[in-house]
Amino acid sequence: MIPQDSIVALATPSGAGAIAVIRISGQDAITIGNSVFKSIKNKELTTQKTHTLHLGHIMDGSKTLDEVLVSIFKGPNSYTGENTIEISCHGSTYIQQQIIQLLLRKGCRMADAGEFTLRAFLNGKLDLSQAEAVADLISSDNEASHQIAMQQMRGGFSNEIAKLREELLNFASLIELELDFAEEDVEFADRTQFHELLNRIEFVLKRLIDSFAVGNVIKNGIPVAIVGEPNVGKSTLLNALLNEERAIVSEIAGTTRDTIEDELVIGGIGFRFIDTAGIRETEDVVESIGIRKTFEKIEQAQVVIFLFDSSEFKVSGLKLKVELEKIKNQFPLKPLVIIGNKADKLEESEIGDLKSEIPEILLISAKEKLGVEELKHQLLSFVNTGALRNNETIVTNTRHYDSLLKALNEIQKVKFGLETNLSSDLMALDIREALYQFGMITGQVTNDELLGNIFANFCIGK
Template sequence: MSIIQLEPIAALATAPGIGAIAVLRVSGEGAITLTNRIFRGKDLTVQASHTAHFGTIRQPDGSIIDEVLATVFRGPRSFTKEDVVEISCHGSEFIIQQILRRLTQEGVRLARPGEFTQRAFLNGQFDLVQAEAVADLIASDSDASHRAALTQLRGGFSKQLKELRQQLIDFVALVELELDFGEEDVEFAQRDRLRQLMLDIRRVLHPLIESFSVGNAIKNGVPTVIVGKPNAGKSTLLNALLNEEKAIVSDIPGTTRDIIEDELFINGIRFRLIDTAGLRQATDQIEAIGIERTQQKMRDAALIIYLFDAQFIFPHDLQTAISEMKDSGKPYLLVGNKLDTLTTGRRQELEDVAIEPIVWISAARHAGIDTLKEALSLRVRTDAAVQTGSAVVTNARHYEHLTGTDDALAHATKGLDAGVTPDWLAMDLRIALQHLGELTGEITTDDLLDSIFSKFCIGK
């Protein structure tokens, strides 16, 4: 692939704000020459790639803006595959703006969001899935999301899909060739081999499609709702999990009227904990609104913690709660609070009724909280998937194209079994190819690229 050297662009590559060091990135045709015009030190235009040089950035009148370190990267051995200079200066907002101003005076344009990564993609540094992983890697805020993004950046599933797509392209070409000999009843594309290829592709697709629920939780956090009767200890549990006084705790039933949310990291997974109003018959309009919000949060949740007061709950009430949790279709944990008040017989009675495991805690005494955290981690089961280095789909766009490919191949397989004509078969295969091509970026539009890279930070 030939390297495209586009007009030079520049932007702050480090986070905005005052800091010890800031890095400005310049990339594009003439980037080294243009930077050299404002740099006083060694002549950057004759320096080897991947070398750093101390000097100063100066105003047109020769006055010094700052002492800097200029690092030269010659294309194609750079992130964008263009000529690149990275200027490390002091992290003063004034200094940053003055250097950017000097660069624009020499003909450098300020970069748009994600434009450096977009140029890297256009120059074949990586495919579109890997390019999007750059943004995910920057935004990763947990061990799991970091590993998932890193796996994607290293190729993830896209390389395998590109190879399978090429094989499918070869078969589509043969099927369409048959259309030119429609009256001669010839078969260039061997149907058994085509069926096996479609089966092989779908075997790759299915684990990726199924991983999206895990991947979405890794990327965005697991919405985890704490529900139960009033005074079960929901707010106390939230405080115990967070190890801070986040929610107001009171013996008065119905204290929590609104939704309280915070985040907790367990084994590299981000949980979005949501404390809710107690589930009961509302006594006033405000409480009724709170309970309705609780029910909505339960519908939106990825995981439900059903907390009950082990001292006062009746066995049939526990059975009813378990039945409601099962009907919700959501993963849930049964958590019995006030363990310190339980007799052995009472605990056994509730465990016999529940049949399934109960996590026993005393939220007020912080007893059993570590056990609950481990149970939450195991219930989500994201860690094992990511620890193995398996590719996990975290992007809704990827999921959409993977399912679109699978649907098209499933339809093509049914058509193959039914003996459809080559034109109908080719149509389904072209739809599958379109989805795979848009997924990896082999088929793109300007609108698609603008939409993807506009979500990046300016200097990336």
Template sequence: MSVHTEDTIVALATAQGIAAIAVIRLSGEDSIRITQQCFRGKDLEAQASHTLHFGTMVDDGRTIDEVLVAVFRAPNSFTKENAVEISCHGSPFIVKEIIKTLLKHGARLAEPGEFTKRAFFHGRFDLAQAEAVADLIHAETDNARQAALNQMRGGFSKEIDHLREELIHFASLIELELDFGEEDVEFAQRDDLRKLILKIQTVLRALIDSFDQGNVIKNGVPTVIAGKPNAGKSTLLNTLLNEDKAIVSDIPGTTRDAIEDEIILGGINFRFIDTAGLRDTSDVIEAIGVERTKERMKKASLIIYLFDLANTTLEEIETQRKELITLGIPFISVGNKLDKAEPSLLSKLQDHDFTFISASDKTNVGVLKEKLLARVQVKEVKTGDVMVTNLRHYQNLLQTYDALARVLDGMSGGITGDFLAMDIRQALHYLGEITGTITTDDLLDNIFSKFCIGK
């Protein structure tokens, strides 16, 4: 995706579909002039920035709708370009007609994320802050909102810029040494450089370690509900969601494919995935469902494994738990159908860290929810907290840390300054990619293509 900033772009900024109002956004040098050609009311080109004007949108003399037009003049707009926002009635037909008219007068349709991309190119904010705009739009919990807001306000970027500035100082001294290579001078004191790198690595490690919590806050917790057929998985999903999402039947193998839905518990978004029962089967379709269950379990952040207390022996339970431990994914052992369980079995399972429930009548489901929250343990995000929530940032931080580790190893091994400089340049490159100080077209295309059109 390229950015032609001489173009004027247009897109619907509000959600698709019928609504009370819709907002159509334009940005570009000619956005005010183009809008004026379709507008009957005050002369928009003569109006000051940040003013609102009532009138009608017309096409060849035909009135399309009554509208309110907001005028923003460069550089005092989101994109730092001339910009217009047209508030019209929320009929999809009206929206389409207004956009068609604007296109006829010289605008073009915006690409995904192009408004934010222009804001980035014009210095409104850096790349990490631009990504936070998308995170803020998609935030589903208060923690996710606050984490995105903190990043958009530049807290994370300031941390990265500070680290980079400190490293650039020593990098320049080492580069200077290379210019005087024949004189065997050492401008960058190696002990000072070692101390700086260790200090930077400490900060990097704290940021890297914050990703586990940040990822949960941003993306939620994929939680697979697994177990043998008729263990009550679909009933549990319906109980957790408080709706009849999954078909419940006494016939084994009813669930053939994964059924997903989300709920928020304690400010954390849990994405529950009901899966096909685990068993050997000659039914081709069910067998595919079983394989998909196993794949889902491998990719899950957490597994709720249901045991049918009314129809399972202690030996079977122990065998299945060993298989779960081998899988290496955190799991919660849940004994379902508590009302039908033999007291002797319950007694034997007391030391196996079980949660006993009856999904059908909701017995102890609240206890299960508390255990889910205890397993995740996400702290409340406060204003100013610096946290890594983006996988791209996490990977860049790891690469920076490794590059600095190579610098330390190189100094211990007595390698020459030119090799130290290479690894320091790599560290600076990875840090620069986070905030967009260093970018490639492919990187930008990948990031902004994930934005919604109109943002």
């Protein structure tokens, strides 16, 4: 049931600022706003046109709380689909609270987390995947995650799903019709066309499912573990990448006892760098814990940077190759970037020997910041940004990914049933389940628990 009461919340971040926006939405929102607003031109908000701005004062009886601008949005032409007003007041926390408390006394209630967007969904202004994209847009902190969220909020993903669902629904109706005429043994659904549709749906679902591998890391940042023996320059490299003194640099081996993390945006993609404790044999209990955590971080990372001191290669080259093979064997599917640090100390002949021994090596000097840009380009090459450039749909939401997997499973069951001449009533069951999973993505199938879980993660005021 769609709520009819009026809700209020601060729509801008809490705390003092130049301007704050207080949002009210509901059937009586404009009437309530009018009861506390005194226009400088004696206008009544209830008689004004939608999408207009009005200057005046918020009044608590005869007391003036603030000079404000009030925006009017009349339903259904508003974000929530309801009557909505937004009060732009000065950003004093005292003023914000005084206005909100006044509106509560006038009949509003405080909005729950995400309730404005929930009402937009319930009133048909957004489908569920678009509503979830609103939260992703708010939390986006790099160009790529922003681009994906914008595309989904505009309906790119939901339109693709809706089209597949509509085509499948049309065939499902014909299959269901056949069940009503089971005794006559007639076929209303063209099996050849149906098979072509199932192939097309399977292809699209697989593409969307595959895109999650890229979308998930873009949304959350790509974790990159920097590993190697102690004192080879891991912390110096982290500082060079971030262009700040984030990690402690010392000549004493084992200085980094725990992992240090920080983020950097490269080419619009977020990378989360993890400077780990050095890998070596040690009897130090604390350092041993750090080394154990290093391997845990490698497990969690999408990319591994193995750093070594290139000036010591003649002495420790054999040991280095053993360590490299260990990491390659333990994590065969992870991209591995092999970096020889302190290359500024090498002679030309030594550089040639290193490249012949390890052809894929990247030589840098973290201290002098030589080769750091080449490293950034190499990291960026591991990310499939072609889909972003081509504006393809990319899945970033785990709930959507789960429903797509289940829908694909049902489509493959239907396809198998069609190829083995399975009875229409059994195929109809699998088709219904596939339609259910499509509906779960866009919100055509919902329940209170699902909505509660989704909108609980929103911020208050959105």
